[in-house]
Amino acid sequence: MWRLLRPDAVDALDDPRVLSAMPRYARVAKGTLPARFLISRSISADWDPQGSLEELWQVHNRSLSEAESLMRRIDSGGMDSRELNREPRSLLHLKARIGEALMESCVLCERRCGKNRLNGELGLCRVGRETKIHSCFDHMGEEPEVVPSFTVCGS
Amino acid sequence: MDGGVPLSEMEVARLIDRARRRGCRNQNWVGGDPIPHIPFWLRVLLHEEENTPVFFNTNGYYSLEASALLKGVVDLYKIDFKYGSDRCAERISGVGNYWKVLTRNLKSSKSGGELLIRILVLPGHLECCLGPMLSFIARELGTDTRVNLMDQYAPHWRAAECPELRRRLSREEWERALKMVSDSGLENVIS
Numbered sequence: 155m156w157r158l159l160r161p162d163a164v165d166a167l168d169d170p171r172v173l174s175a176m177p178r179y180a181r182v183a184k185g186t187l188p189a190r191f192l193i194s195r196s197i198s199a200d201w202d203p204q205g206s207l208e209e210l211w212q213v214h215n216r217s218l219s220e221a222e223s224l225m226r227r228i229d230s231g232g233m234d235s236r237e238l239n240r241e242p243r244s245l246l247h248l249k250a251r252i253g254e255a256l257m258e259s260c261v262l263c264e265r266r267c268g269k270n271r272l273n274g275e276l277g278l279c280r281v282g283r284e285t286k287i288h289s290c291f292d293h294m295g296e297e298p299e300v301v302p303s304f305t306v307c308g309s
Numbered sequence: 310m311d312g313g314v315p316l317s318e319m320e321v322a323r324l325i326d327r328a329r330r331r332g333c334r335n336q337n338w339v340g341g342d343p344i345p346h347i348p349f350w351l352r353v354l355l356h357e358e359e360n361t362p363v364f365f366n367t368n369g370y371y372s373l374e375a376s377a378l379l380k381g382v383v384d385l386y387k388i389d390f391k392y393g394s395d396r397c398a399e400r401i402s403g404v405g406n407y408w409k410v411l412t413r414n415l416k417s418s419k420s421g422g423e424l425l426i427r428i429l430v431l432p433g434h435l436e437c438c439l440g441p442m443l444s445f446i447a448r449e450l451g452t453d454t455r456v457n458l459m460d461q462y463a464p465h466w467r468a469a470e471c472p473e474l475r476r477r478l479s480r481e482e483w484e485r486a487l488k489m490v491s492d493s494g495l496e497n498v499i500s
């Protein structure tokens with residue numbers, strides 16, 4: 155169906171201009187390399203639940219460099235990505251943990267309004283504790299290399 | 310789906326997995342802007358089963374902390390680059406420190422992921438905004454950077470306070486914008 159709507163998108167992942175700007179994305183979209191989050195989910199991260207935010211960041215940064223070198227190994231063909239396992243306490247879990255901690259005095263965007271969204275306060279962006287899903291659809295209106303794009307609108 | 314349903318992370322993950330199996334190329338998180346929702350998305354990813362690249366579609370005004378969380382998660386960033394001067398950003402969007410924040414995030418998204426830039430050309434903002442943006446991209450990010458240059462600006466709610474934004478882009482301005490692109494040396498522009 156989308157091929158009829160966007161014939162220009164059909165071969166976009168082989169377009170040399172797309173490949174020069176985003177070679178890895180093109181391979182992930184085709185399914186021949188793993189998405190980055192799968193790599194981060196396979197790196198174990200051992201953080202102290204009682205630890206300070208600063209300590210969480212230290213573990214995060216160490217695990218992130220491990221994830222980066224693993225990605226380089228996979229991308230150069232040195233490792234089969236089917237061997238990626240799913241760690242119960244991974245770098246991705248740690249990111250989710252830190253993300254939540256940042257909502258307590260929110261500094262996710264550069265307005266840094268500091269509202270306590272965990273308590274339900276609304277930030278300057280009008281977002282509080284919860285993310286609701288406003289809509290989701292297969293987006294056909296974007297750049298050819300990203301179409302069709304499963305678009306989820308949070309609010 | 311109705312407006313604003315609270316779905317669990319698990320339910321959203323299942324929707325994304327299903328979309329991938331029917332052939333969608335990526336998961337595209339939008340908001341408003343997805344920045345305040347980053348913690349939610351990170352939890353969704355914990356539940357996904359399929360190999361679906363993450364496409365982060367943003368105004369680019371996120372903090373260093375958010376940037377560190379996105380690293381190792383986002384495969385492709387699409388950043389809306391709007392202004393080439395803090396004065397214009399302050400006046401039209403009411404945000405401070407725009408140039409420093411955007412250029413920092415453009416650079417780090419390119420080094421820690423891959424990048425697509427969207428520029429919606431604003432009427433009356435060719436010299437102050439488009440020019441500096443194009444030369445920054447060519448100089449700091451490379452002439453192969455993929456840029457989607459758009460002429461579809463339609464007058465919006467700020468137009469009352471910004472007289473130049475009460476009209477669409479003129480044909481002459483669009484042609485001048487294209488000329489500026491070719492002078493900039495950028496080689497990968499969709500227009």
Ligand code: SF4
Nearest residue numbers: 260263266267277279
């Ligand atoms: S405006 Fe929203 S995202 Fe930005 S810091 Fe405040 S609560 Fe966080």
